[in-house]
Structures are given as C-alpha cells and as structure tokens.
Amino acid sequence: MITALRGMKDILPPQNQKFVYFLENASAIARRYGFEFIETPILEETALFKRSVGESSDIVGKEMYQFIDKGGHDVCLRPEGTAGVVRAFIEKKYDRQGGIHRFFYHGPMFRYERPQKGRLRQFHQFGVESFGVSSHFEDANIILMLKEILDFFGINYTLKLNSLGCSTCMPPYRERLVTFLDTIEDALCEDCRRRKSTNPIRVFDCKNEKCQQLLEPAPRLRQNLCEVCDTHFNALLSLLDQQGISYEIDPNLVRGLDYYNKTAFEFVSGDLGAQNAVAGGGRYDKLVSFLDGKETPAIGFAIGIERLMEMIEVPRQEREGYYFGALCEEALTPLFLAASKEREHDKVTMGYDVKSLRAHLKAADKAGARYCAVIGENELAAKKIWVKDLEAKTEEMREL
Numbered sequence: 169m170i171t172a173l174r175g176m177k178d179i180l181p182p183q184n185q186k187f188v189y190f191l192e193n194a195s196a197i198a199r200r201y202g203f204e205f206i207e208t209p210i211l212e213e214t215a216l217f218k219r220s221v222g223e224s225s226d227i228v229g230k231e232m233y234q235f236i237d238k239g240g241h242d243v244c245l246r247p248e249g250t251a252g253v254v255r256a257f258i259e260k261k262y263d264r265q266g267g268i269h270r271f272f273y274h275g276p277m278f279r280y281e282r283p284q285k286g287r288l289r290q291f292h293q294f295g296v297e298s299f300g301v302s303s304h305f306e307d308a309n310i311i312l313m314l315k316e317i318l319d320f321f322g323i324n325y326t327l328k329l330n331s332l333g334c335s336t337c338m339p340p341y342r343e344r345l346v347t348f349l350d351t352i353e354d355a356l357c358e359d360c361r362r363r364k365s366t367n368p369i370r371v372f373d374c375k376n377e378k379c380q381q382l383l384e385p386a387p388r389l390r391q392n393l394c395e396v397c398d399t400h401f402n403a404l405l406s407l408l409d410q411q412g413i414s415y416e417i418d419p420n421l422v423r424g425l426d427y428y429n430k431t432a433f434e435f436v437s438g439d440l441g442a443q444n445a446v447a448g449g450g451r452y453d454k455l456v457s458f459l460d461g462k463e464t465p466a467i468g469f470a471i472g473i474e475r476l477m478e479m480i481e482v483p484r485q486e487r488e489g490y491y492f493g494a495l496c497e498e499a500l501t502p503l504f505l506a507a508s509k510e511r512e513h514d515k516v517t518m519g520y521d522v523k524s525l526r527a528h529l530k531a532a533d534k535a536g537a538r539y540c541a542v543i544g545e546n547e548l549a550a551k552k553i554w555v556k557d558l559e560a561k562t563e564e565m566r567e568l
C-alpha cells in the first residue's frame with residue numbers, strides 16, 4: 169500500500185473544517201487591515217532562498233527540498249513564503265511604483281526536518297507581507313493584526329519581541345560578540361562553533377543548556393543598538409504599551425532566517441509541545457534591494473496553520489441546505505431536476521439510491537442538512553415534493 173510521505177499529512181474531516189474556518193476568518197481580518205490576497209508558485213529557483221533566507225540558516229543549509237528539473241534548472245520547493253512574495257513584488261515592478269503594498273497568502277511550505285509533534289515536512293502557513301512603510305506604526309499594526317487573528321481563535325500565547333539592529337549597529341556588535349565567543353569557544357557545542365563563523369548571533373538560538381549558560385554574560389544587541397534602531401524599538405514598545413498589549417523582550421530571539429533587521433517577534437504558546445512557536449515574523453528592510461529591487465522597507469509574519477489547528481475549536485455547525493431522496497425509481501429524474509433548481513439558491517446534496525423515508529431522513533441528518541426533501545409515487549402523481557424541516561420538526565408539501 170502506498171502511504172503519505174513521512175512528515176506529510178492529509179487534511180481530512182474533521183480537521184478540514186478547522187482548516188477552512190481558520191482560512192476564512194484570518195483572510196477576513198487581513199482584508200480589514202488593507203491586505204489583498206496573492207498566490208505565488210510553490211517551486212522557485214533555489215538561488216532565491218539561498219540569497220534571502222540565507223546560506224547559513226538551517227532551512228537552506230539542511231532542510232531544502234532541492235532538485236534539478238528536467239530542463240537542468242536548480243529548483244526548490246519553497247520552505248517559506250516571504251522570498252517568493254518579494255520576488256513577485258520586484259518582478260512586477262511594485263518597487264519602482266513606490267507607495268504601500270500589502271499582501272496576504274496561504275499555502276504549503278516544505279522543510280526536510282526531523283518530523284515530530286508540531287513539526288512537519290509539508291506544513292501550511294498563513295502569511296502577510298507589507299511593503300513601503302518604515303515607520304514603527306506598521307510594526308505595531310502588523311503585531312496587532314496577528315494578535316487579533318490569534319485572539320479570534322481563542323489562542324493562549326506570549327508575544328516575544330527583540331530588535332535585530334541594522335547594517336549600522338549589527339557589524340560592530342557582531343565583532344564584539346565574536347570576541348566574547350573566542351573566550352568560550354572550546355566549551356561550546358559543535359553547532360555553535362560553526363555558527364560563530366557563519367552567523368554568530370544564531371548561537372543565541374542554541375537549545376543546548378550548557379551553551380545557554382555559557383552565553384549568559386555575552387554582550388546583547390539591545391544594549392548595542394544604534395540610535396535609529398533603539399528609537400524605533402522603543403517607539404514600538406510604547407505603542408504596544410498604549411494598546412495594552414503585553415509582551416516579553418527576549419534577547420535570545422534571533423529568528424531562523426537571515427533577512428531580518430530591527431523588529432523580530434514570535435507568538436509562542438504553552439498549549440503546544442516543544443515546537444511552541446505558532447507564528448513569527450519581523451522587519452526585512454534590505455531584502456528587496458538585496459534581491460536586486462529598489463530599496464523598500466518591509467515587514468511581515470507567518471502563522472503555522474497545523475500548529476494553530478491543534479488549539480482551535482470550530483463552533484458547532486448549523487444545519488444548512490437540503491438533502492433530496494427518492495422513494496421509487498421513477499422519482500429519480502424529477503428529483504434530480506428539482507435538486508439542480510434548488511441549488512441555484514441553497515446547498516443541496518442528493519441520494520441516488522431509492523430508499524425508505526426513514527433511511528433518507530437518516531442520510532439527511534448525517535449530511536447536516538436542514539431540510540429533507542423526498543419524492544415517492546404519491547408526490548409524483550400530485551406533482552409535489554414532501555419537505556421536512558429537521559430543525560423545526562415541521563413538514564409540508566411543495567409544488568414540484
């Protein structure tokens with residue numbers, strides 16, 4: 169028997185209801201904040217992710233579904249959504265137009281990770297990307313919107329925030345950090361020793377407790393931010409305070425993708441297991457120019473839909489629409505025609521087998537229909553259809 173690949177899951181009933189419920193409501197909230205839907209290809213040139221997510225990240229270094237296609241092109245299943253949206257943004261010349269452009273998207277992402285609870289190889293994200301605003305107001309707006317989405321679904325979370333600085337403050341800080349790391353290098357884990365030369369700030373992301381202890385006295389970026397980044401971060405915190413949004417500043421929050429600068433954030437939930445990040449994002453003001461577009465400030469986030477689905481309940485579905493059933497063979501065709509007509513106004517399903525009234529009522533109930541409509545010999549003779557309201561428990565004869 170052929171089964172789904174390891175780390176890849178079908179979204180079947182009843183999970184499918186949660187999936188649709190989430191997408192409909194999250195999309196409605198995104199639209200209310202001025203974001204419009206876009207779709208980009210799942211397959212992109214590998215170079216796009218190498219240049220944006222970064223060669224030193226685990227995502228690009230270890231987890232890409234990368235292959236050479238039949239035309240000899242080096243391609244890759246997208247591990248995340250931001251890079252493709254930025255590529256489309258530049259290709260469509262939105263960067264040349266200027267102004268503000270806000271998009272949302274959802275779809276499958278692929279990372280060849282070791283599968284475990286909350287960690288899949290094919291998972292789905294709902295993401296947003298906002299281009300053209302450098303002000304901290306947009307950072308707050310984006311965080312507010314993400315909070316609103318999570319609140320809508322009743323998620324328990326903690327918002328973690330950090331600033332990752334910019335090209336002015338990051339390089340001198342990095343040097344300071346490397347000088348410190350030199351003093352503890354021998355005691356660090358192998359991964360951290362590698363990180364020291366590829367992307368030193370990622371040492372803060374290490375899950376090894378010994379490394380975390382060794383890093384305690386390390387210089388932190390927050391105390392080494394340039395004036396512009398410090399002002400931006402403090403202005404954001406002040407706005408969040410005024411909105412009554414609680415947060416934790418987490419100096420270890422460095423994010424697993426290389427394109428971030430200034431604001432970085434994650435929403436984590438104690439209701440998830442070890443993989444507790446339900447959503448993450450941040451500012452990436454240099455990515456558009458780094459991918460050869462015109463410099464454009466940008467910020468966004470993505471929610472992990474499977475992780476969120478672990479924590480949401482779909483409200484009880486109301487009965488809706490009709491179930492049509494035939495009590496005799498001759499009724500099937502007139503019933504089919506009546507069902508098609510009714511479908512112009514309402515949801516309709518039809519049973520193609522001739523059955524007893526009792527069996528049809530049971531089938532209508534199982535289908536979640538509000539009404540069960542049947543035609544038998546008597547109804548045929550009278551050119552009528554018998555309709556039972558399964559909610560109000562009333563019945564009537566209608567003209568066919």
Ligand code: HAM
Binds near residue numbers: 279296449473474
């Ligand atoms: P990310 O933090 O890599 O950010 O992923 C966002 C969310 O996707 C995570 O918080 C998590 O819920 C979910 N996720 C990640 N990996 C897996 C996995 N293997 N299995 C299940 N869920 C997973 C990004 O992808 C950025 N593109 C977000 C962003 C948009 N930043 C700016 N704009």
